[in-house]
Amino acid sequence: MAVAMPRESNIDTVFQRLVDSYNTFSQAPNGSPKAKAQLQSAAKELIAATQAPYEAALAFAMQNALFPCFIAAGDCGILSQWPKVTMTAEELAEKTGAERRLIARLMRVLVGAGVFNELGEELYSHNQLSTTLSKPSLLSVTKFASPAVARLPEYLAATSYRNPGYSTEVSTPFQFGNNTPxxxxxxxxxxxxxxxGFDDQMKAHVAMERAKFQTGFASMFDFEGEVGPLIKSPEDVALVDVGGSQGHVLEDVRKHLPGFKGRLILEELPETLQSITVPEGIEAVPYNFLESEQPIKGAACYLLRQIFLNWSDARGHQILRNTLPAMKRGYSRLLIMEPVPPPAAAPMAAAMLDIQMMQMGGGLRTEKQWRAFLDDAGFEVRNFWPSNSNQTVIEAVPKAQV
Ligand SMILES: C[S@@+](CC[C@H](N)C(=O)[O-])C[C@H]1O[C@@H](n2cnc3c(N)ncnc32)[C@H](O)[C@@H]1O
Structure with a gap:
């Protein structure tokens, strides 16, 4: 006679929490990030509740195998567009030159992690995750950023566990991990x-934000209401996107706010500007924000999206010092867009992004850290504008004007 397994006493409670979180999420307007984070956390809790402690610990520790399988699958061509909707391990072996048995082993891990669907023995199909991960730009950038992250423990030990970025005299984890100056x-x-690939990744965020959150950069801040009245003549500069990559933020504004007046200026490193097609209606100016003073004076907004997370406080202050003299008191404002993690219960994606940024000596800042960081550089925060994507807009002005 079969003996019923004793059930973990808290599974029912955790399951109920998942149902409640799902109900909140499904009723929240436009995919609220908080409701989404709670649902994800409840789903993880349910998995954890079904595992014995040692089983959970082993599953956690052995995740070190996942990343190498992902990279190897990218390198040998498994993660690529397939000529057919379904492929067997044998067909993948023919396509890639890798041995069938090895492919089956790599695929077991990837399927287990949700990359690819397994339809039967050694029979697979792409899913949304594997299709997205197959993008050459994503693969190449991930590989580029990996050695420094892998060697972080060594770096942290060598620097006596100081927070990376504490000194601009010390190599960053990126330099250490790649043995490069x-x-x-x-x-x-x-x-x-x-x-x-990196520039394409940055641009891909626009499409992702619009598709997933029905929002775009143009609607994360009330550009028309806040900035519109400041623009009196077509010669006035409305937005300078500093380090704006391919100009996708400005393009989004141009496209989705047709009534928004004023010049839109993209500033980037010369090597980036040389390789991109600057969108119509956008002016491009080569500029290195670490080396010299902001050349466009008196713009209504200086926009820095996903810039400060790349830099330590010292380098970030250098960027702000170079921006401040160009700002017209009582008129210009600074708009910073990046993820601002809450003081507790940060989403895992933000925590992971923070560690990726650690390799450059940078990282994400909480609201309190932003206020202190900007205050030290002579700015005062006017507002934190949350959005339903992972980005917050931080609006700041030079201190003397408030
Ligand atoms: C993380 S990306 C963000 C790009 C864009 N703002 C966005 O949100 O999509 C950082 C950008 O800063 C640019 N950048 C890096 N160092 C720079 C410098 N010293 N001066 C100007 N731009 C720089 C890079 O070329 C890159 O496009």
Missing amino acids: LGFYQALAANDNVRK
Whole structure:
């Protein structure tokens, strides 16, 4: 006679929490990030509740195998567009030159992690995750950023566990992990292929934000209401996107706010500007924000999206010092867009992004850290504008004007 397994006493409670979180999520307007984070956390809790402690610990520790399988699958061509909707391990072996038995082993891990669907013995199909991970730009950037992250423990031990970025005299984890004197963006500039992939990744966020959250950069801040009245003549500069990559933020504004007046200026490193097609209606100006003073004076807004997370406080202050003299008191404002993690219960994606940024000596800042960081550089925060994507807009002005 079968003996019923004793059930973990808290599974029912955890399951109920998952149902409640689902109900909140499904009723929340426009995919609320908080409701989404709670649902994800409840789903993880349910998995954990079904595992014995040692089973959970082993599953956690052995995740070190996942990343190498992902990279190997990318390198040998499993993660690529397939000629057919379903492929067997044998067909993948023919396509890639890798041995069938090895492919089956790599696929077991990837399928277990939700990459690819397994339809039967050694029979697979792509799913949304594997299709997205197959993008050459994503693969090349991930590989570029990996050695420094893998060697973080060594770096942290060598620097006596100081928070990376504590000194601009000390190599960053990126330099240490890659045995190079070049910083992240200098190394990127020396590698055309990866740099192009990086720029495409940045641009891909626009499509993702619009598709997933029915929102875009243009609607994360009330550009028309807040900035519109400041623009009196077509010669006035409305937005300078500093380090704006391919100009996708400005393009989004141009496209989705047709009534928004004023010049839109994209500033980027010369090597980036040389390799992109600047969108119509956008002016491009080569500029290195670490090396010299902001050349466009008196713009209504200086926009820095996903810039400060790449830099330590010291380098970030250098960027702000270079921006401040160009700002017209009582008129210009600074708009910073990046993820701002809550003081507790940060989403895992933000925590992971923070560690990726650690390799450059940068990282994410909480609201309290942003206030202190900007205050030290002579700015005062006017507002934190949350959005239903992972980005927050931080609006700040030079201190003397408030
Ligand atoms: C994380 S990306 C963000 C791009 C864009 N703002 C966005 O949100 O999509 C950082 C950008 O900063 C640019 N950058 C890096 N160092 C720079 C420097 N010293 N001066 C100007 N731009 C720089 C890079 O080329 C890159 O496009």
